[in-house]
Amino acid sequence: MDLLKQRIKNDAVVKKGNVLKVDSFLNHQIDVRLYGEIGREFYRLFQNENVTKILTIEASGIGIACITAQAFGCIPVVFAKKSRSANISNDVYTSKVASFTHGVDYDIMVSKEYLNSGDRVLIIDDFLANGEAVKGLASLVSQAGAVLVGAGIVIEKGFQPGGKELRESGIRLESLAIVESMDAETGEIVFRD
Amino acid sequence: MDLLKQRIKNDAVVKKGNVLKVDSFLNHQIDVRLYGEIGREFYRLFQNENVTKILTIEASGIGIACITAQAFGCIPVVFAKKSRSANISNDVYTSKVASFTHGVDYDIMVSKEYLNSGDRVLIIDDFLANGEAVKGLASLVSQAGAVLVGAGIVIEKGFQPGGKELRESGIRLESLAIVESMDAETGEIVFRD
Numbered sequence: 001m002d003l004l005k006q007r008i009k010n011d012a013v014v015k016k017g018n019v020l021k022v023d024s025f026l027n028h029q030i031d032v033r034l035y036g037e038i039g040r041e042f043y044r045l046f047q048n049e050n051v052t053k054i055l056t057i058e059a060s061g062i063g064i065a066c067i068t069a070q071a072f073g074c075i076p077v078v079f080a081k082k083s084r085s086a087n088i089s090n091d092v093y094t095s096k097v098a099s100f101t102h103g104v105d106y107d108i109m110v111s112k113e114y115l116n117s118g119d120r121v122l123i124i125d126d127f128l129a130n131g132e133a134v135k136g137l138a139s140l141v142s143q144a145g146a147v148l149v150g151a152g153i154v155i156e157k158g159f160q161p162g163g164k165e166l167r168e169s170g171i172r173l174e175s176l177a178i179v180e181s182m183d184a185e186t187g188e189i190v191f192r193d
Numbered sequence: 194m195d196l197l198k199q200r201i202k203n204d205a206v207v208k209k210g211n212v213l214k215v216d217s218f219l220n221h222q223i224d225v226r227l228y229g230e231i232g233r234e235f236y237r238l239f240q241n242e243n244v245t246k247i248l249t250i251e252a253s254g255i256g257i258a259c260i261t262a263q264a265f266g267c268i269p270v271v272f273a274k275k276s277r278s279a280n281i282s283n284d285v286y287t288s289k290v291a292s293f294t295h296g297v298d299y300d301i302m303v304s305k306e307y308l309n310s311g312d313r314v315l316i317i318d319d320f321l322a323n324g325e326a327v328k329g330l331a332s333l334v335s336q337a338g339a340v341l342v343g344a345g346i347v348i349e350k351g352f353q354p355g356g357k358e359l360r361e362s363g364i365r366l367e368s369l370a371i372v373e374s375m376d377a378e379t380g381e382i383v384f385r386d
Contacts, residue, residue, distance in 0.1 A: 029307040030255075030270040032262040059251035062223075063270070066256035067263075069225040077223040077256070114222040 001041050001176040005191050007034060008155070014182045014189060018129075018157065026154065027060035027126050035067040038176060042124065042152040043071035045174045049149040051075060051122045055115070055141065057097075057108060057133050058082055064154060065124040072122075078115065080108040080137060093143040095136035108136050115144035123151040128175060131162020138171060150174060158192050194234050194369040198384050200227065201348070207375045207382060211322075211350065219347065220253035220319050225260070231369060232261035235317065235345040238367045242342040244268060244315045248308070248334065250290075250301060250326050251275055257347060258317045265315075271308065273301040273330060286336040288329040301329050303337075310338035321346040321368060324355020331364060343367060351385050 013021040025031040051072055056065035057080045065077045083106065092109040099106065115121070121141045125133055134151050141148045150172030156163045158178040166173045178192040206214040218224040244265055249258035250273045258270045276299065285302040292299065308314070316330045327344050334341045343365030349356045351371040359366045371385040 023304065024306065028271065028274065028304060030259060030262075030272070031267075032259050032270060033267040035259060036263070036267075058253075059255060059272070059274075062252060062255045063259035063272075066223060066225050066228060066259055069223075070229070070260075074224075074226040074229070077225060078221065079223070079252070079256075081221065081252075111216065111221060113217065 001038070003037055004034070004154070005177050007031075008177055008179075009189060012189065014184045014187050016184045018160070018182075020155065020157065020179060020182060020189075022155065030063055032063075032067070035064055036070075038064060038154055039068035039071040041176055042068045042122070042174070045152065046122055046150060047072075049122070050120050051149055053078060053115070053119045053121050053146075054124050055080065055110070055121050055137055056124045057137060060127075061125045064126055068122075068124055068152070076114075078110055080110050080140060082106050082108055093140045095139040095143075097136040098130070098132045108133075108140070110140050110144075112144070115140060115146055117145035119144065119146035120149050121146050122149050124153075125151070126154045128153040128156040128162050128166075128173075129160040131166050134162070134166055134171070134173075152176075155179065194231070196230055197227070197347070198370050200224075201370055201372075202382060205382060207377045207380050209377045211353070211375075213348065213350065213372060213375060213382075215348065223256055225256075228257055228260040229264075231257060231347055232264040234369055235261045235315070235367070236264035238345065239315055239343060240265075242315070243313050244342055246271060246308070246312045246314050246339075247317050248273065248303070248314050248330055249317045250330060253320075254318045257319055261317055261345070269307075271303055273303050273333060275299050275301055286333045288332040288336075290329040291323070291325045301326075301333070303333050305337070308333060308337035308339055312337065312339035313342050314339050315342050316344040317346075318344070319347045321349040321355050321359075321366075322353040324359050327355070327359055327364070327366075345369075348372065 094109045153175040156175035180192045287302045346368040349368035373385045
């Protein structure tokens with residue numbers, strides 16, 4: 001997705017420790033118009049999959065998932081929560097996820113009411129690095145007996161193993177920009193073709 | 194907003210401990226079409242305020258804020274983060290918030306880059322109870338020297354003190370549904386006129 005790659009080139013900042021900072025437009029401050037383009041691109045890619053539900057994970061996936069759902073005719077979005085809160089029922093699907101950004105493990109959960117065996121689920125998230133979040137979300141889909149049609153990722157770090165592992169596992173993974181390499185010294189970002 | 198009140202009557206569940214569970218359509222599973230109506234209503238209320246930025250807090254505010262921003266012609270959304278993460282700069286505005294739902298205090302923060310003295314900020318959130326989140330967000334706006342034009346809340350618990358306190362402090366608070374009372378035994382929900 002050229003518009004996205006150009007935006008990353010212009011506005012992303014490469015930080016030490018394999019951090020790609022895109023918080024001026026993607027996941028702290030949000031360019032809602034860009035989200036609209038992203039949503040339409042995910043729709044173009046998955047429009048023939050009869051998607052019934054979009055599944056994402058809090059926090060930065062939620063906005064992208066909601067605007068993507070508009071492109072799919074306002075199908076429901078479900079976001080997995082990261083910690084047990086007072087108003088979630090105990091009747092949940094859960095999975096354990098290791099976070100690259102935060103360096104800790106956490107549990108994710110979705111109420112059983114909101115993922116069903118009849119669902120055809122598209123996972124949406126902003127970043128893919130080691131793929132832990134997508135693996136955890138895919139596990140929730142599997143626990144529900146639903147069909148996983150694929151995962152749509154805005155930015156994949158192609159030099160980390162998540163993308164390769166997920167594709168080899170048979171999941172249809174569509175990343176709108178795949179960063180092949182990046183350099184915190186020069187700021188250079190190279191995309192996979 | 195009658196459509197919202199009707200939806201709450203139909204689908205919300207009143208739980209003990211003053212919990213109003215609306216996670217089938219508002220903050221776990223999301224009805225994106227309803228979010229669209231909510232966004233248009235916030236636009237109707239604040240359209241003359243020359244809003245330049247929408248400020249919310251992770252997680253469940255993000256989707257509502259993004260879709261509301263579309264109604265305002267795709268102005269930027271900024272969401273405050275709840276814990277210091279590896280790719281947030283130290284150059285942040287912070288405030289302390291006590292959570293009703295989770296029963297713990299936490300820090301919220303926004304990068305100084307994304308709130309500026311020229312901004313006219315509309316705060317958006319899904320729930321208002323004791324008003325701690327809005328107070329914390331208003332503090333970030335104040336620290337930035339920006340103008341707070343008001344706060345748009347989807348559901349206010351009118352029997353908790355946040356709404357009254359915020360209105361008395363001079364903040365323009367617009368809640369689309371104000372629950373005057375609710376009963377966990379009977380499930381009855383009464384709205385303020």
